[in-house]
Amino acid sequence: MRSILVSLFVTVAGTLYQLFVTAITAYPLIKHDLPGRSAIFLFIIFTMFFGGGLIPYYLLIKNLGLVNSLAVMIIPAAISTYNMIVLKTFFQNIPIELEESAKMDGAGYMKIFFRIILPLSVPALATIALFIAVGQWNNWYTPMLFLNDKEIWPLAMVLRDILINNNMELTRGGSFVSEEFMLGDTIKNAVVIVSVVPIIVVYPFIQKHFVKGVMIGSIKS
Template sequence: MVRSTSIAGKIFDVLNMIFLVFMACIMLYPFWHVLVGSVLPYEEAIKTSFNLFPRSFSFEAYEYVFSKDTILKSVIVSVIVTVAGTLYQLFVTAITAYPLTKQDLPGRSAIFLFIIFTMFFGGGLIPYYLLIKSLGMVNSLAVMIIPAALSTYNMIVLKTFFQNIPIDLEESAKIDGAGYMRVFFKIIIPLSVPALATIALFIAVGQWNNWYVPMLFLNDKELWPLAMVLRDVLINNNMELTRGGSFVSKEFMLGDTIKNAIVMVSVIPIIIVYPFIQKHFVKGVMIGSIKS
């Protein structure tokens, strides 16, 4: 950050810093509110809905959440879907974007326009449901992975990154006898880690938070991911998923605390993963912003 030496510049820096700190507090408060609400004892939680700094802590809600098979199964389902879906979509996106960078690809423009067409026009929800049903993917985890094979936006981002890789590297490899597949896996992929990490993060967050597809196609609650369980608990106020079908005073007392704990359980994995790919993410989001 470049700091100004003039008085006006220093005043601007101070005001800018105050503004950024204020905005950061606004952004972080909802997260902090849920975090505090998940560790508040019942006696303190019922006194007021605003607890910025709790005087005591209780992890009873987390103990209760992790003691329920429904939550644990949904976490496992979310992990499986997120990992498998991210790897699958990343692979399909990469092998689609790379050929489209080649000028000698037959029908390259037509293929690209056909893919772009899907960004603006779709068949609609009913035809989509009938298609999924005809493929036998209703009540199957495959419905959360296979249909979402390719994001046109991610493909365009990755295609742009591939085009910025010096063509001389590929030509040198081809002179040494390497084919397109070897060039792709040995040269293009290693050089594209920032872009791939960025797209992988976008895909993983989308898969982890995906509740719409399960709502449409997963009738069996045993297959619900954590996002769908969270939606049912928060929006429909369905505490049966955490009670195991019976009303107990303890669940009633910890109702809001349990909801906050489930929210934190759904958020923490992404927060844990992000620092490991942050250095690649910062580079990846700059794709196309600077031209050499």
């Protein structure tokens, strides 16, 4: 139960955090009057193809003091370049006349962003939120690297631990009690189902937005 609560916290907090950072990054990049807009965009795109490697990344996380902290599953994953491009494409399709009308009424960029752009971008935000939430919920790699305390392991990491321990028992050789194996196998399957249910429950509520959001950038007849 503790691991479920940890996963819920990481998923909700991480999704809201990444959505906010992604949105405030994508919106300025559609402004042609932004100084160095092309250079900034190319710099962000660069991160899709090149990374520093695992060892420098681990040293960075360690120097930031995020090892063995739930913040390591939230803060470093601030933005996905792919999600940013999707949201940027959606923002570009919003009629510029809406912003011009708001400016004539005295609205600034922040007011336009929160009062006009975000409400009109619900399909794109819902789609990206689902991508982020699924990634956060299923993330076992980050806690494997940085979380040494089992008390703060998320459900995905607990599931991985159960699966590995179960497989190790099978590969040790020798005889084993069939009832014990069945119990271990039952627990393994039960945890898998528990880990899948939350995403299945959430999906119907955003399905109508998701269907529209995944069509962003597609050819329209």
